[in-house]
Amino acid sequence: MAIRARPSSTRWWPRFAEKVHRSPEDVAEIMSTAARTPNPYPHVRLRLVLEKSEAYLPETGLAVWEVAWLGHVYGGNVSRVAEHLSIAPWLVEEALEYAKAHSSEVGSVLAIMEEGSEARLRGILPGIRLVEVDMESDGEQSR
Secondary structure, eight states, X not given: OOOOOOHHHHTHHHXXXXXXXXXXXXXXXXXXXXXXXXXXXXXXXXXXXXXXXXXXXXXXXXXXXXXXXXXXXXXXOHHHHHHHHTSOHHHHHHHHHHXXXXXXXXXXXXXXXXXXXXXXXXXXXXXXXXXXXXXXXXXXXXX
């Protein structure tokens, strides 16, 4: 299978290849393979963040790891995550399925976010007082 592209659409390949430390030929091969492979996650795309690939939901701008983190917070309750984010439950399901299938990629980000979060906050804001919040409460909080 050959992929034909207008010359103007291929000018970015060398720059992208340089950013991801791959040859332009490798990038072309990866794109060719991707074009032939059915996508089980049609609403998940990849973007470069700090020169690393990050899966995200274009309709929302949310990274998949953010949805997965909330999935963990809400004990896997898709409808609560969807309600929290104001997005469709099927979109949450797709993001969680992607996170599960790509656990090494997404899990490494989750580990970084969870480990050291308190220490990082205390370094930025030395006088911070952290308060635990019961996610199961009905919204009533005492002062």
